[in-house]
Each structure stands twice: as C-alpha cells, then as structure tokens.
Amino acid sequence: MRKFETEIIREYDAEGRLSAAGLRWVEARYGVLAVGGAIFWLAVYVAAVLAITAICMGGAVGLVKPTASAGLTALAAVMMLRRWGLRERAAIFHFDHIAVPFGQPRARKSRRLEVAIGEAANVEVWRSGYEFWLLVxxxxxxxxxxxxxxxxxxxxxxxxxxxxxxDDLRGSLTRHQSNQPSARRIIE
Known part of the structure; x- marks a missing residue:
C-alpha cells in the first residue's frame, strides 16, 4: 500500500504577501475500468513488443527473442501497475479564481474556475458508493x-x-486590507 502524500502550495507576491494557497494530491484509480484498461494496454504493448522483437531479431536463435520479449514486457507491466491507476490533482485558491492545473474528474485539461475567494463558501466531502468526491x-x-x-x-x-x-488566503486578504489607511486616519 502506498502512502498518501499531499503537497501544500503557498505562493507569495513581491511584497511577501500570500497571493495563492492550495494543495496537490494523487488520486488512486483501482476500479474495474482502470484495471481493465491497464490489462488492455498491457496486452497491446506485449503484442507490439513481440512484433518488434520478431522484426529486429529475425535471425537470432535460442533464448534471445523470448528473453528480450519477457524482459521488456515485465518492465512495461511494472511501469503500468505503478502509474496506471494514479491521477495527480491540485486546487489552488487565488483572490479572483480557483486554478485546477491537472483538471477535474472527467475533464483532464487545466482549468480556471471563476470563483473568487469570497465566493468559495465550503470545501466538502461527498460519498458516492465506495469512493469519496471533493467539492467546493x-x-x-x-x-x-x-x-x-x-x-x-x-x-x-x-x-x-x-x-x-x-482560510489562509482569506486571512491574508483581510490583513492586507487592514494595513491600508482608512478614511478616518487620512482625515485626522
């Protein structure tokens, strides 16, 4: 079992004030479709390796062809099993939007959600079957x-x-606004 890792993201402007705050994490995909997809692509890879090995080593004899094919197939299997079911995600709050650099579920492109920090009311967990969803x-x-x-x-x-x-970004905005001179201070 892999350790669940997260990375806290904090970005500061030139004056040292917090300008963005968020988190990066990795989601696991171990459902039927993910495993089925991994098996399918592994089978395609094995067929391609066998075809390329047969073409490149046409004159080779003995155990060279099967050994090379088995080695390349084992390497591909390990790589696919390590990475196939994982998807990197991140959400970064800015003052005027939420950046989702690795996309959202079912939308893999980087996105900019037009939600200002003052409009983001809650971050919650929602359960759907055996998996949990993250919502803003x-x-x-x-x-x-x-x-x-x-x-x-x-x-x-x-x-x-x-x-x-x-909350850190909201607090940074509040501290920044409280450091600005008020009309009362200017008049006095």
Whole structure:
C-alpha cells in the first residue's frame, strides 16, 4: 500500500504577501475500468513488443527473442501497475479564481474556475458508493468537483488542508486590507 502524500502550495507576491494557497494530491484509480484498461494496454504493448522483437531479431536463435520479449514486457507491466491507476490533482485558491492545473474528474485539461475567494463558501466531502468526491460550494449554491476516487480518510485530509488554504488566503486578504489607511486616519 502506498502512502498518501499531499503537497501544500503557498505562493507569495513581491511584497511577501500570500497571493495563492492550495494543495496537490494523487488520486488512486483501482476500479474495474482502470484495471481493465491497464490489462488492455498491457496486452497491446506485449503484442507490439513481440512484433518488434520478431522484426529486429529475425535471425537470432535460442533464448534471445523470448528473453528480450519477457524482459521488456515485465518492465512495461511494472511501469503500468505503478502509474496506471494514479491521477495527480491540485486546487489552488487565488483572490479572483480557483486554478485546477491537472483538471477535474472527467475533464483532464487545466482549468480556471471563476470563483473568487469570497465566493468559495465550503470545501466538502461527498460519498458516492465506495469512493469519496471533493467539492467546493459557492455562496450561490453552485458546486465544483475538484477530485474523486479517494477513500474517506484521504478525502477528509484533502478537505481539511484545502479549507486551511482557503482560510489562509482569506486571512491574508483581510490583513492586507487592514494595513491600508482608512478614511478616518487620512482625515485626522
């Protein structure tokens, strides 16, 4: 079993103020479709390796062809089993939007969610069958899916850390605004 790892993201502007806060994590994909897809692509790879080996080593004799094919196939199997079921995710709160650099579930492109930090009301966990989803709710009751495929403890860790990131950025905005001179100070 792999250790669930997260990376806290904090970005600062030139004046040293917090300008963005978020989190990076890795989701596991171990469902039927992910395993079936891995098996399919492994079979395609094995067929390709056997074809290339037969073409390149046409004159080779003995155990060279089967050994080379088995070695390349084993290497591919290890690589696919290590990486096939994993998907990197991140959510980074900015003052005027939420950046999702590795995409959302079912949308793998980098996205910019037009949700200002003041509009991000809640970061929550939602259960669907055996997996847990991560959602950001806005003050207008819209929901944005940030991730899925985590177990309960992983999802709660991500939600807690994302909530801290949102709160840190809000606090930074509040501190920055309180350092600005008020009309009362200027008049006096």
């Amino acid at each position: 709710y806005t003050r207008s009751a819209d929901a944005y899916v940030l991730g899925r495929g985590l177990n309960e403890f992983q999802a709660r860790k991500v939600v807690t850390l994302l909530s801290h990131a949102r």
